[in-house]
Amino acid sequence: MPLVGFTMEQIGIVSYGAHIPRYRIKAEVIAAVWGKDGQAISRGLGIFEKSVPSVDQDTATISVEAIRAALKRCTLNPTDIGAIYVGSESHPYAVKPTGTIVGEAIGATPDLMVADYEFACKAGTAAIQTCFGLVKAGMIDYGVAIGADTSQAAPGDALEYSASAGGAAFIIGRTNVIATINHTLSYTTDTPDFWRRAEMKYPSHGGRFTGEPAYFKHITNCATNLMTKAGTKPQDYTYAIFHQPNGKFPVNVAKKLGFTIDQVKQGLMVPYIGNTYSGASMIGLASVLDVAKPGDRIFMTSYGSGAGSDGFDMTVTNNITRLSRQKAPTIAQLVADKEYVDYGTYAKMTNLLFWE
Amino acid sequence: MKAGVARFWREIPQRYNFIGNKCGTCERVFFPPRESCPYCRRKSIGNMKEIKLAGKGEVVTYTVIHVGPEDFEEQTPYPIAIIKLEEGPQITAQIVDCPLDEVKIGLKVESTFRKIQQDGHTGAIYYGYKFKKQRQ
Numbered sequence: 026m027p028l029v030g031f032t033m034e035q036i037g038i039v040s041y042g043a044h045i046p047r048y049r050i051k052a053e054v055i056a057a058v059w060g061k062d063g064q065a066i067s068r069g070l071g072i073f074e075k076s077v078p079s080v081d082q083d084t085a086t087i088s089v090e091a092i093r094a095a096l097k098r099c100t101l102n103p104t105d106i107g108a109i110y111v112g113s114e115s116h117p118y119a120v121k122p123t124g125t126i127v128g129e130a131i132g133a134t135p136d137l138m139v140a141d142y143e144f145a146c147k148a149g150t151a152a153i154q155t156c157f158g159l160v161k162a163g164m165i166d167y168g169v170a171i172g173a174d175t176s177q178a179a180p181g182d183a184l185e186y187s188a189s190a191g192g193a194a195f196i197i198g199r200t201n202v203i204a205t206i207n208h209t210l211s212y213t214t215d216t217p218d219f220w221r222r223a224e225m226k227y228p229s230h231g232g233r234f235t236g237e238p239a240y241f242k243h244i245t246n247c248a249t250n251l252m253t254k255a256g257t258k259p260q261d262y263t264y265a266i267f268h269q270p271n272g273k274f275p276v277n278v279a280k281k282l283g284f285t286i287d288q289v290k291q292g293l294m295v296p297y298i299g300n301t302y303s304g305a306s307m308i309g310l311a312s313v314l315d316v317a318k319p320g321d322r323i324f325m326t327s328y329g330s331g332a333g334s335d336g337f338d339m340t341v342t343n344n345i346t347r348l349s350r351q352k353a354p355t356i357a358q359l360v361a362d363k364e365y366v367d368y369g370t371y372a373k374m375t376n377l378l379f380w381e
Numbered sequence: 382m383k384a385g386v387a388r389f390w391r392e393i394p395q396r397y398n399f400i401g402n403k404c405g406t407c408e409r410v411f412f413p414p415r416e417s418c419p420y421c422r423r424k425s426i427g428n429m430k431e432i433k434l435a436g437k438g439e440v441v442t443y444t445v446i447h448v449g450p451e452d453f454e455e456q457t458p459y460p461i462a463i464i465k466l467e468e469g470p471q472i473t474a475q476i477v478d479c480p481l482d483e484v485k486i487g488l489k490v491e492s493t494f495r496k497i498q499q500d501g502h503t504g505a506i507y508y509g510y511k512f513k514k515q516r517q
Contacts (some may be wrong), residue, residue, distance in 0.1 A: 081495040089494040130397040
């Protein structure tokens, strides 16, 4: 392909933003309620604390805060946005899109495409792929992909130590791209490792089945296929981000694939905020973009139970130096701005005490 | 259903995006928007221009609610403030994500998007602005 054609096809991230609720609960506080050894659980999961949404926050409010942060960093006119896709497994309504609330709140309505996505923890990265495709097809100039959750965990369940709240938004386009998406692909099978039936409040999971045949198989295959397609090796990347349901899985899968902890740590936020589900790998990517320099190459593989992985091979461009990154809080600043709550307050904030 | 879906829907431009208006004669800014300027009266008719306010301002005065109305009981104690917006209008709004002892007259605040109310567990959810401390 001639070089001119290649440069014209540079599609990728134009801006990014994130939001993490400021309340936190420590894993040992949850453990104490259930008579467990909190320190042992923290060590086992690699999670020290998790974010907790306040009673007036949900996936819609987190999504709006995240995309507003992305818009602050760039000069894009919201009416130039042609599509918004919000990925989450905790959309506030079962029927009525989160994306319309987001579109209205940023002034992007009414001439745009909107839909909500659900694919466990990878619905947000699926939204990136959709926007990428629409931009590449010439159907839109800019698309917004959001991954956000206020994830649910039954009291006393193992998930209670990790299920948290947060989200990130990415504007995808072909002008002023800060990180080109060189390649993207997915690896998908029917694997029932984690699910939530309609009208159920809390999810169910297959315990240890969520590991090898689910998380590790899909991420490993997706990552390997992506590097084959891109003609790259783990050493070619400055940063690598993997879905992070706990602090151990992403480190283990990275080692298995040949990545080092130095490549992974900038995008590993789960020890400090928990598993933000659809937001998890995307918040990791936002954290990497907070510090990325032109020429850095980024590898990202999400994972969604059910099950599938989306892989992305990206290269940071010179435009990142012109993005006003300081106009919105970095992930490090969002993580540091916190207030601890006790289990009773957490129960109230996450609606554990609801009865008819 | 309490306040009604239609009423909240009509107020979405104000609640989500701080859409106010400005008198084309005296340049005064109004939020929520007015049909006409109470100072310029008929001179302002047809001369009111829609503007988007920045959603930033400072606390003029505040109180702490210890006994909240329905839908706000879970949030007590919480501060409610009169906020003077940068463009001039003064509005009443809740302050969130801020320890009570840090709420002060003169505190610089900015808007944040939050859930305001819902019609029980089966009804519509209403979103809008609350305020938090301005980022330094």
